[in-house]
Each structure stands twice: as structure tokens, then as C-alpha cells.
Amino acid sequence: MAEAILFYLFAIGALAAGAQVIFRRNPIYGALSLVGALFFLSGIYVLLAAHLIAILQIIVYAGAVMVLFVFVIMLLNLKEEELGEQRITVWKGVGLAAVVASFGVIAWRALGPAFPQGALMQGDRRVDNALLVAGFGGVKTVGRILYLASILPFEVTSLLLLVAVVAAVVVAKGRI
Amino acid sequence: MEVTWLHLVPLLPLIGAAICGLVGKWLPKGWVYAVALASVLLSFLIGLRAFIGLGEQAPLFHELWFNWFSAGSLRVDMAFSFDRLSGALTLVVTGVGFLIHVYSVGYMEEDPGYWRYFSYLNLFIAAMMTLVLGDNLVAMFVGWEGVGLCSYLLIGFWFTDEEKAYAGRKAFIVNRIGDFGFLIGIFILFNQVGTVGIAQINSAVLPLGVASIAALCLFIGATGKSAQLPLYIWLPDAMAGPTPVSALIHAATMVTAGVYMVARLSHLYVSAPGVMAVVAVVGVLTALWSALIATSQNDIKKVLAYSTVSQLGFMFIGVGVGAFFAGTMHLVTHAFFKACLFLGSGAVIHGLHGEQDIQRMGGLRKYLPSTRTTFLVATIAITGILPISGFFSKDEILGQALHTRAFSFLTLTPDGSTRLTWLGPLIYAVGSFSAFLTSFYMWRCYFLTFSGEYRGPESVHPHESPSVMTLPLWILAALSVIGLVLGLPQAWVHGTGLQHWTWEHFTDGVFSRPRGGAPEEFSPYLGYGIALIVGWAGWACSYALYFKRGLAGDELLTARIHVLRGALANKLYVDELYDFLVVRPFWALARGLFRLVDATLIDGLFVNGIPTLIAWVGAMARRFQNGDVQRYLAVTALGVAALLYVFLVRG
Amino acid sequence: MDFFHAHQAQHYLVLAAMLFALGAAGVVLRRNAIIVLMSIEVMLNAVNLTFLAFSRFPLVPNSPMGSFLSGHAAVFFVIATAAAEASVGLAIIIAVFRSRTSVNVDEFDTLKL
The missing domain is CATH 1.20.5 (Single alpha-helices involved in coiled-coils or other helix-helix interfaces)
Structure with missing residues (x-):
């Protein structure tokens, strides 16, 4: 029951903050709302026993990435007239309809009778407890996966970040 | 007997061709000669060793070199077989080929393209050996096309001369027509027999219709390669090439490939008697036709070219009447004396600095004694006025034609006699008349070239060729005489050591017998008598017209038969x-x-329509690609929605 | 589905679908490139949520990857990639803003020529 309350709390918070991101006209409000949404999602991750990811979400996403966003928004310092009018076109309507239809299909699938029910750990509290005891989602278990099973993608990711840093400098600097 | 060295016979000249053709330009002249001559000589020696090794224990050497390709039930090997027929042909091709290589060293002395020339010549020997030794029709076809290619390259050897390049193309295209028939024949045989192996085809029992169509298609190929009616027209023009090439390719070896092919597939041909009749009739008509034309030609090489076509016609008479040994024997002896004649004409042309018109020759016996003597021997051989090689082989063909039983395809009477009894004697009569014409035009050529007084311009001083050119002439002249051993009648040599060397005895068992059986034993003396009379009659006419008068003989003849001579010329x-x-x-x-x-x-x-269509489609597509990222995204979202619908709802 | 016993995969999946749709709507509707980028971050988070949900509530008894925690590893990589994407994307926005003094995506159409 407590999990249900927490889930709905975080879920509604995340959706509300996400809606703020989309519909706020000024990007600075959007950025701050996105930070909020990321915090709420981090709570959801904890409910899913993803403790390490939840912490990374706050440190990397809400911390580092969002600072970058805010920094760029401040740098550009867009005036009200520079933001431009919000235009409504037919294609935007088509896109929105397609997005809503996609959501409808996914929700119909997840909530409908076709969703597979025979999964092993579904709602079994004893399994939950056994998982938590085994350290599911903790630093040690996720670390083993990252450094033993996925060492090559891990290293490639570090390379990707390096390339991204260089690329960002080259693109943004204009003249070196 | 399976052996592992047979592939060297075609491979060595091929390597020689590669060396001469690829790096010959930068090698010293002597090296090119050494490589070209040594590769052919080695092939000849291997062939000779194998030939001596043939015997009771080893009637046949066979080598499976490699499996070329397989597809379904079709399996084509690069495999060679060396029996008495292909062995003898190997010796003729590499032996005469080697002599002509030696001769070419002198003849092509001045030509800057000598390395190219020797490369082509070696390639020709390689292709010809593939043709002769190949134990299946596809390998044979490779050689068949290869010699055609070399022929084309060598006819158009001086390709800067438009007319000579045209002659090369003409030869190639006319040959292609025949090769198409050859290919169809191979397809039919593979379809019906299930293999392309010559030995298997020769042991298969085919229905008359299938055998006839296949044999006819293959014979169309033979008419192209061996210059028979109606596809002979390329051979006279092929004289545009260097004279040693005319001797090697367009007289001694390549053009006999058709005869060889028919003899090789003797079983197929005897099971199609109707085609045998066609072969014989085409042969005799070609012999007569080109002998007529040869009487009025003034280019010494053209005379010899038409003479070659005519002699090839004789060979086809031989194989057509079922006397395969006679046809192939004439093939061998003809290789000797016709090569000698062509090389002699080459020596004349060489000695007169490129003059080919016999109207501007005459009296050359004083200036070119060696050439004259060898030319005389070869002329005696081809005209048959003395019993040396050509006399025996040609008379064997005519005698076999007279007594043939091959045309028994209408054998309906119970006693097995043939209905087409008149065809053999008719062929004999026409063939004998052609032999008379042969004697006439060859002696005309000889008299106009070597007798009388020199008619050429003063500025040209005829001179004898170097010994590197005359030596092959002497060897070939000697072979033209010695070749008579091949044709000695069985009755003369029975029980003596020479018996093993007569061609009839030698090739015993290689060929199939005609359906109606071999002709009954007949006495050769009557035939010999007639042949001698015919030959001497031709000589006498020629002597009367040309020996004293020279060119005036032609005028006299023209005055008598004006229209015909105009047409013949x-x-x-x-x-x-x-x-x-x-x-x-x-x-x-x-x-x-x-x-x-x-x-x-x-x-x-296509060329303009498709771009127009593309431009139109592009103009349509432009509207979708207007650079608005969000419109792209909207369309993408539509696609995603559709995919989700398909996979999650419908799936 | 039991709405009050919120410990099933479906809850998280529907939430993820909602967030994804929200992000996609932002991408399709908004002109401001920075907000488009942030909407993309929302979509990425929705994907992360799906990974974690299936990692926690697998539909099969044994993971084909060896462990259900490979979902967590995937999320880790998505976060790293998102950081890289954000840095490059923002750098591009700065570069474009320098030349055009605008951050509206419907004005970035030079590539069509």
C-alpha cells in the first residue's frame, strides 16, 4: 500500500513537471521543471530497486547535464521577442495525433488482457525481499555487470564522451 | 593409361606466349627467339616421346589435369587424351610449327613487332594443342576459339593497314557464324548424351534424328573453321597476315581442325549417314569451286589460299565417304607440302621485297635456287604427277569415294545394298576434275613464277633468303616426299617393316566404320593410272599455255572463254x-x-525518359523535404504509430 | 489490473508511455531548440524507466543476457550517451545561434538545398 501511494505521488509529480517542460514558454522554467521531473523519476527508480541508477540520475542528469542546459540558456539569454510566436500548423496536428495514437496503442497493450501474466516475480513479496537481500540494483551487483559482462561497451562509452567533449568544443568555439 | 605430363604440351607454348607477349618488348631479341622456339621444340619432344611410347600396352595416354567446372550433371574437365590420331596431329602441329617458328626468325627480322608476333604464334600452338588433345568437346571448343583468336590477331597483325585489319575482322566474324553451330551441336550432345566427353559420345547410341542434327551443327562449325562452302570467303582474305602465319595457321594446321573434329567424332558421323553425304558433297563442291577460282588468281598467296580451300574440300570428301583415315592422311601430307609451298611463296615475296603478283615475277629459278627446288617438290606432291605423298593421299580419298558404302541411310532393301550408289562415283568424277584443275593452276603458278624471264621492275633485284629460311623449306620438302610412306597401298607393304607406318594400318581402330561397312577390297592400279593421267593432263595444259608464252597464256585463255574467266578472276x-x-x-x-x-x-x-521521370518524382518529393525538421518528425511519429499498431495490436 | 496494489510492471510501463508521449509531443510541437532537446531528455528517461521496469519485473524466468541487471547497465549507457548528446546538441545550438541569432528549429532549413 505504501508503495502504491509513493508510486502515484512520484508519477503524478513526474508527469506534472514533464508537462511544465513542454508547455512553459520560457526555457529556464522548462529546465527547472525538468530537474524536478528527474528527481521524481529517481524516486520511481528507487521503487524499482534501482538504487545505483537512482543516485546516478540525480548526480549525472539533474546535476551535470541540467547544469549544462541552464548554462546554455543563461548564455544565450533569449529576449521575449527572440523566442518567437508559437505557430500551429497542420503537420504539428498530425504529429500530435500520431503521438497520442502511439500512446494509446502502448497503453492498450499494457493494460489489456494481452499483457503476459505468467511472469515469475510478479507481485511476489518473498521474491522481492530475496532480491533486496541479494543486493539487486546496488553498486556491487550493477558494477559486476558493468565491469565484467559489458566492459567493451563501457570503454567505448568513455571514448564516446571524449569525442563528444572535443566535438562540443570544436562546434561551439567557432574559431580555434 | 593415366599420365601426369600431357598438359605440358599445350602449357609450355602458353608460358612462352606469356613471356614473349608480356615482357618480350623489353627482352633482347635473341631471348624472345629462344623462348618462343624452345617452348615449341620442348612440346614437340614431349609429343615425340609420348608417340614412341604408344603401343600395345598403352594405346592411349590420358590426363585429367584439373576439373574446370561442374554444374549439376555437367562436369567439364581440362583433360587430354593422346592416341594415335591426336598424337600424330601433335607431332604435325608442333613439328611444322617449330619449322615455321625457325623460318619466322628470318622472315620477321625487320619487323619491330616481332615479340608480339612470336607471342601470338606460341599462343596459337597452345590453343591448337588444346583443340587436338582435349578429351571433351568443351576443352576442344576452348582450343577452337583460341586458334580463331590467334588467327584474327595474326591476320590483322599489321593492324595499321585498314584493309588487313578488315580481313582479320572478316575472318573472325565468319568463324563466329560457324562457331555458333558448333556450340549448338555441343548443347544438343550434352542434352542427349548427358556428357561432353568425346569418348562417351563416341560410344553412345543416338537416334538418327538427334545424331543428324548434332552432327550437322558441328559440321557448320567445321565449314567455318575449315573454310568450306559457304563460309570459305574468309580464308583468301586471311592472306593479309604474314606469310609464315598463312603457312602455319591458314594452310597446315588450324584450317584442318574441322576435318580433325569430324574424324574425332567418327562414331557420331557414321550414325548420321545423311550428314555424311552432306559433308562429302560440300567437300567436293568446295574442291571444284575454289579450284576454278584458283586458276585465275594472280596473287601468289591467293592461288595457294584457294588451293588450300580446295584441298580441304578433298579432306572432307575423305571423311564424308567414311574413309576417315584417308581424310586425315591427306590432312598430314597436305600440312607438309602446303606449308612448304607457302613458305616458298614467302621466300619469293621476301626475295622480291614484298611483291606478291605473279605477273611481275618469272624466271626466278636463277635467283632463288633452293626455293625453286623445294617449291617444285611440293608442287609435284600436290599435283600428284609423280607418286609422292600428295598423290597417294589424294588418290586414296578418290578411290574410297568411288567404292564407298557410307551413304546407306536409305538401306531399305533386305540385302543391305545402298540406294545412293550413284553419289560415290559422281564425287569421284567431280573430284578427279578438281584434281585436274589443281594440277593446272599449280603448274601455272609454278611456271609463271619460276620459268621464263623475269618480268618485274629493274629496281628490284631478287635474292635468295638466308639459310634460316631455306632450311625449313628443305625439311618440309623432304617430308613431302617421305610422306608417301603413309599412303602406300596395303598390298605393297604387306609383311614388310613399312606396314606399320602406313596411315591406314597405323590408325586402325581409331575410327568407326561406316554403317554400310568399309568398301570391298579394290585394286588401286586403275585409280592410280587415272590419277596420273589427270595430273599430267593438267601439267600439259599448263605447260602448253604458260611455259613458253608466260603471261600471254592468260590472254589466250581469256580470248577463248571470256565470260567465265572474268567471273573467275x-x-x-x-x-x-x-x-x-x-x-x-x-x-x-x-x-x-x-x-x-x-x-x-x-x-x-530510357536515357532521356528515366531522368525525366526521376526529375518529376524529385519535384514531387521536394514538397516533403522542405527542411522543416518537425514535419519530418511528425511523419516519423506517424510511421512509429503504424508500426506499433501492426506489431502490438495486429501481431 | 489492481490499481491500488501498485507493484506491477504495467504501472511503470504506462507511466513510461505517458512520459514518452509527453516528450514526443514537445519535440513535435515546440519551436525552441533547447526545449526540443529537453523533450528528448524526457523521452530518454521514459525509455530508462521501461528498462528498469522490465529488469525488476521480467516476463521470462531466466534472462537471455545472463542477468536481469543488464537492464541497469543499459540505463547506465543511456545516461552517458544522453550526456554526450546534450553537450554536442547544445554546442550546435550555440553555433547556429551565432550565425542566425535564432534557436527556432523551423528556421534551420539550410540542409535542404
Whole structure:
């Protein structure tokens, strides 16, 4: 029951903050709302026993990435007239309809009778407890996966970040 | 007997061709000669060793070199077989080929393209050996096309001369027509027999219709390669090439490939008696036709070219009447004396600095004694006025034609006698008349060239060729004489050591017997008598007309038979006929096709039509690609929604 | 589905679908490139949520990857990639803003020529 309350709390918070991101006209409000949404999602991750990811979400996403966003928004310092009018076109309507239809299909699938029910750990509290005891989602278990099973993608990711840093400098600097 | 060295016979000249052709330009002249001559000589020695090794224990050497390709039930090997027939041919091709290589060293002395020339010549030997030794029709076809290619390259050897390049193309295209028939024949045989192996085809029992069509298709190939009616027109023009090439390819070896092929597939041909009759009739008509034309030609090489066509016709008479040994024997002896004649004419041309017209020759016996003597021997051999090689082989063919039983395809009477009894004697009569013409035109050629007084311009001083050129002439002249051993009648040599060397005895068992059986034993003396009379009659006519008078003999003859001679001098207008019947309609068709297919369909519809269509589609597509990222995203979202619907709802 | 016993995969999946749709709507509707980028971050988070949900509530008894925690590893990589994407994306926005003094995506259409 407590999990249900927490889930709905975080879920509604995340959706509300996400809606703020989309519909706020000024990007600075959007950025701050996105930070909020990321915090709420981090709570959801904890409910899913993803403790390490939840912490990374706050440190990397809400911390580092969002600072970058805010920094760029401040740098550009867009005036009200520079933001431009919000235009409504037919294609935007088509896109929105397609997005809503996609959501409808996914929700119909997840909530409908076709969703597979025979999964092993579904709602079994004893399994939950056994998982938590085994350290599911903790630093040690996720670390083993990252450094033993996925060492090559891990290293490639570090390379990707390096390339991204260089690329960002080259693109943004204009003249070196 | 399986062996592992047979592939060296075609491979060595091929390596020689590669060396001469690829790096010969930068090698010293002597090295090119050494490589070209040594590769052919080695092939000859290997062939000789194998030939001696043939015997009771080893009637056949066979080598499976490698499996070339397999597809389904079709399996084609690069495999060679060396029996008495292909062995003898190997010796003739590499032996005469080697002599002509030696001769070429002198003849091509001045030519800057000598390395190219020797490369082609070696390649020719390699291809010809593949043709002769190949144990299946596909390997044979490789050689068949290879010699055609070399022929084309060598006819057009001086390709800067437009006329010579044209002659090369003409030879190639006319040969292609025949090769198409050859290919169809191979397809039919594979379809019906299930293999392309010559030995398997020769042991298969085929229905008369299938055997006839296949044999006829293959014979069309033979008429192209061996210059028979109606595809002989390329051979006289092929004289545009260097004279040693004319001797090697267009007289001694390549053009006999058709005869060899028919003899090799003797079983197939005897099971199609109707085609045998066609072969014999085409042979005799060609012999007569080209002998007639040869009487009025003034280019010494053209005379010899038409003579070659005529002699090839004799060989086809031989194989056509079922006397395969006689046809192939004439093939061998003809290789000797015709090579000698051509090389002799080459020595004459060489000695007169390129003059080929016998009207400007005459009296050369003083200046070119060696050439004259060897030419005389070879002329005696081909005209048969003395019993040396050509006399025996040609008479064997005519005698076999007279007594043949091969045309038994209408054998309906119970006693097995043939219905077509008149065809053999008719062929004999026409063939004998052709032999008379042969004697006439060859002696005319000899008298006009070597007798009388020199008629050429003062500025040209005829001179004898170097010994590197005369030595092959002497060897070939000697072979033309010694070749008589091959044709000695069985009755003369029975029980003596020479018996093993007569061609009939030697090739015993290689060929199939005609359906009606071999001819009954007949006495050769009557035939010999007639042949001698015919030969001497030709000599006498020629002597009377040309020996004293020289060119005036031609005028005298023209005055008597004006129309015929005009027609003969113009080669009976066959080239004009072909021009009218084939070439012009072909050009018209090509022009029509150009307008309809090229200009309208390809240029209009495809070349210009497709870009127009693409431009139109592009103009349509432009509207979707207006650079608005969000419109792209909207369309992408539509696609995602559709995919989700398909996979999650429908799936 | 039991709405009050919120410990099933479906809850998280529907939430993820909602967030994804929200992000996609932002991408399709908004002109401001920075907000488009942030909407993309929302979509990425929705994907992360799906990974974690299936990692926690697998539909099969044994993971084909050896462990259900490979979902966590995937999320880790998505976060790293998102950081890289954000840095490059923002750098591009700065570069474009320098030349055009605008951050509206419907004005970035030079590539069509």
C-alpha cells in the first residue's frame, strides 16, 4: 500500500513537471521543471530497486547535464521577442495525433488482457525481499555487470564522451 | 593409361606466349627467339616421346589435369587424351610449327613487332594443342576459339593497314557464324548424351534424328573453321597476315581442325549417314569451286589460299565417304607440302621485297635456287604427277569415294545394298576434275613464277633468303616426299617393316566404320593410272599455255572463254553476292534498329525518359523535404504509430 | 489490473508511455531548440524507466543476457550517451545561434538545398 501511494505521488509529480517542460514558454522554467521531473523519476527508480541508477540520475542528469542546459540558456539569454510566436500548423496536428495514437496503442497493450501474466516475480513479496537481500540494483551487483559482462561497451562509452567533449568544443568555439 | 605430363604440351607454348607477349618488348631479341622456339621444340619432344611410347600396352595416354567446372550433371574437365590420331596431329602441329617458328626468325627480322608476333604464334600452338588433345568437346571448343583468336590477331597483325585489319575482322566474324553451330551441336550432345566427353559420345547410341542434327551443327562449325562452302570467303582474305602465319595457321594446321573434329567424332558421323553425304558433297563442291577460282588468281598467296580451300574440300570428301583415315592422311601430307609451298611463296615475296603478283615475277629459278627446288617438290606432291605423298593421299580419298558404302541411310532393301550408289562415283568424277584443275593452276603458278624471264621492275633485284629460311623449306620438302610412306597401298607393304607406318594400318581402330561397312577390297592400279593421267593432263595444259608464252597464256585463255574467266578472276562474285545478300540487309537492319531501338527506345525512353521521370518524382518529393525538421518528425511519429499498431495490436 | 496494489510492471510501463508521449509531443510541437532537446531528455528517461521496469519485473524466468541487471547497465549507457548528446546538441545550438541569432528549429532549413 505504501508503495502504491509513493508510486502515484512520484508519477503524478513526474508527469506534472514533464508537462511544465513542454508547455512553459520560457526555457529556464522548462529546465527547472525538468530537474524536478528527474528527481521524481529517481524516486520511481528507487521503487524499482534501482538504487545505483537512482543516485546516478540525480548526480549525472539533474546535476551535470541540467547544469549544462541552464548554462546554455543563461548564455544565450533569449529576449521575449527572440523566442518567437508559437505557430500551429497542420503537420504539428498530425504529429500530435500520431503521438497520442502511439500512446494509446502502448497503453492498450499494457493494460489489456494481452499483457503476459505468467511472469515469475510478479507481485511476489518473498521474491522481492530475496532480491533486496541479494543486493539487486546496488553498486556491487550493477558494477559486476558493468565491469565484467559489458566492459567493451563501457570503454567505448568513455571514448564516446571524449569525442563528444572535443566535438562540443570544436562546434561551439567557432574559431580555434 | 593415366599420365601426369600431357598438359605440358599445350602449357609450355602458353608460358612462352606469356613471356614473349608480356615482357618480350623489353627482352633482347635473341631471348624472345629462344623462348618462343624452345617452348615449341620442348612440346614437340614431349609429343615425340609420348608417340614412341604408344603401343600395345598403352594405346592411349590420358590426363585429367584439373576439373574446370561442374554444374549439376555437367562436369567439364581440362583433360587430354593422346592416341594415335591426336598424337600424330601433335607431332604435325608442333613439328611444322617449330619449322615455321625457325623460318619466322628470318622472315620477321625487320619487323619491330616481332615479340608480339612470336607471342601470338606460341599462343596459337597452345590453343591448337588444346583443340587436338582435349578429351571433351568443351576443352576442344576452348582450343577452337583460341586458334580463331590467334588467327584474327595474326591476320590483322599489321593492324595499321585498314584493309588487313578488315580481313582479320572478316575472318573472325565468319568463324563466329560457324562457331555458333558448333556450340549448338555441343548443347544438343550434352542434352542427349548427358556428357561432353568425346569418348562417351563416341560410344553412345543416338537416334538418327538427334545424331543428324548434332552432327550437322558441328559440321557448320567445321565449314567455318575449315573454310568450306559457304563460309570459305574468309580464308583468301586471311592472306593479309604474314606469310609464315598463312603457312602455319591458314594452310597446315588450324584450317584442318574441322576435318580433325569430324574424324574425332567418327562414331557420331557414321550414325548420321545423311550428314555424311552432306559433308562429302560440300567437300567436293568446295574442291571444284575454289579450284576454278584458283586458276585465275594472280596473287601468289591467293592461288595457294584457294588451293588450300580446295584441298580441304578433298579432306572432307575423305571423311564424308567414311574413309576417315584417308581424310586425315591427306590432312598430314597436305600440312607438309602446303606449308612448304607457302613458305616458298614467302621466300619469293621476301626475295622480291614484298611483291606478291605473279605477273611481275618469272624466271626466278636463277635467283632463288633452293626455293625453286623445294617449291617444285611440293608442287609435284600436290599435283600428284609423280607418286609422292600428295598423290597417294589424294588418290586414296578418290578411290574410297568411288567404292564407298557410307551413304546407306536409305538401306531399305533386305540385302543391305545402298540406294545412293550413284553419289560415290559422281564425287569421284567431280573430284578427279578438281584434281585436274589443281594440277593446272599449280603448274601455272609454278611456271609463271619460276620459268621464263623475269618480268618485274629493274629496281628490284631478287635474292635468295638466308639459310634460316631455306632450311625449313628443305625439311618440309623432304617430308613431302617421305610422306608417301603413309599412303602406300596395303598390298605393297604387306609383311614388310613399312606396314606399320602406313596411315591406314597405323590408325586402325581409331575410327568407326561406316554403317554400310568399309568398301570391298579394290585394286588401286586403275585409280592410280587415272590419277596420273589427270595430273599430267593438267601439267600439259599448263605447260602448253604458260611455259613458253608466260603471261600471254592468260590472254589466250581469256580470248577463248571470256565470260567465265572474268567471273573467275573476280572470285565468281561470291563476295559481291554476300555483300548483296547478307552485308547490305544487315546494314539496313542495323540502321533500322539504330533508329527504332537506339534513338527511340534507348535514347528517348530510357536515357532521356528515366531522368525525366526521376526529375518529376524529385519535384514531387521536394514538397516533403522542405527542411522543416518537425514535419519530418511528425511523419516519423506517424510511421512509429503504424508500426506499433501492426506489431502490438495486429501481431 | 489492481490499481491500488501498485507493484506491477504495467504501472511503470504506462507511466513510461505517458512520459514518452509527453516528450514526443514537445519535440513535435515546440519551436525552441533547447526545449526540443529537453523533450528528448524526457523521452530518454521514459525509455530508462521501461528498462528498469522490465529488469525488476521480467516476463521470462531466466534472462537471455545472463542477468536481469543488464537492464541497469543499459540505463547506465543511456545516461552517458544522453550526456554526450546534450553537450554536442547544445554546442550546435550555440553555433547556429551565432550565425542566425535564432534557436527556432523551423528556421534551420539550410540542409535542404
